[in-house]
Amino acid sequence: KQEVTQIPAALSVPEGENLVLNCSFTDSAIYNLQWFRQDPGKGLTSLLLIQSSQREQTSGRLNASLDKSSGRSTLYIAASQPGDSATYLCAVKYTGNQFYFGTGTSLTVIP
Amino acid sequence: ETGVTQTPRHLVMGMTNKKSLKCEQHLGHNAMYWYKQSAKKPLELMFVYNFKEQTENNSVPSRFSPECPNSSHLFLHLHTLQPEDSALYLCASSQERQPHTEAFFGQGTRLTVV
Numbered sequence: 001k002q003e004v005t006q007i008p009a010a011l012s013v014p015e016g017e018n019l020v021l022n023c024s025f026t027d028s029a030i031y032n033l034q035w036f037r038q039d040p041g042k043g044l045t046s047l048l049l050i051q052s053s054q055r056e057q058t059s060g061r062l063n064a065s066l067d068k069s070s071g072r073s074t075l076y077i078a079a080s081q082p083g084d085s086a087t088y089l090c091a092v093k094y095t096g097n098q099f100y101f102g103t104g105t106s107l108t109v110i111p
Numbered sequence: 112e113t114g115v116t117q118t119p120r121h122l123v124m125g126m127t128n129k130k131s132l133k134c135e136q137h138l139g140h141n142a143m144y145w146y147k148q149s150a151k152k153p154l155e156l157m158f159v160y161n162f163k164e165q166t167e168n169n170s171v172p173s174r175f176s177p178e179c180p181n182s183s184h185l186f187l188h189l190h191t192l193q194p195e196d197s198a199l200y201l202c203a204s205s206q207e208r209q210p211h212t213e214a215f216f217g218q219g220t221r222l223t224v225v
Binding site (some may be wrong): 004008014034036041042043044045046049075089093097098099100101102103104 | 115117130139144151152153156159161166167199201203207212213214215216217218219221
């Protein structure tokens with residue numbers, strides 16, 4: 001069974017700090033990896049998609065990296081803001097239709 | 112808005128009721144998904160439809176019945192649910208068989224079974 005782990009489960013940082021969220025997966029034969037943001041009681045918003053052939057993707061203050069050989073991805077958030085407070089989920093896709101999700105990292109940015 | 116719309120946003124139903132959740136996508140995607148999200152657990156895939164054909168059924172109890180009349184609409188019919196079925200139900204869509212297979216999610220339906 002494919003497993004996706006996210007560490008830490010919760011993180012609290014002061015505003016302005018740079019931070020890194022981690023995602024690890026057991027099977028390195030991935031198709032792609034996607035990072036999502038989820039606000040309480042809401043759906044998932046796609047942040048970044050990294051194809052298996054890519055090493056990183058950037059969007060604004062967000063940078064996601066992928067190291068397939070070690071089964072890891074990181075999401076780097078620069079200059080964090082209170083509006084970044086949310087749960088961040090990573091999802092791994094293999095061939096076939098299923099996306100495998102981690103349990104998420106709950107981020108709180110303190111003003 | 113992600114292009115995936117779910118209705119209703121909130122639903123409270125008794126264990127003997129029958130209700131349906133609706134999902135609609137306007138992205139031209141060919142695959143649609145139902146996920147269940149319970150507290151402290153990863154998202155659980157329930158059903159996948161690819162070109163209107165069901166391709167995945169992750170051992171979901173028969174009290175959940177999906178329907179995909181066309182590639183833009185997906186329903187989840189509910190009957191005789193249990194309190195432990197209370198959760199956030201999320202619909203997603205993607206364009207399969209493309210290199211850039213990105214999933215887009217709706218806002219979810221918060222279901223409470225009483």
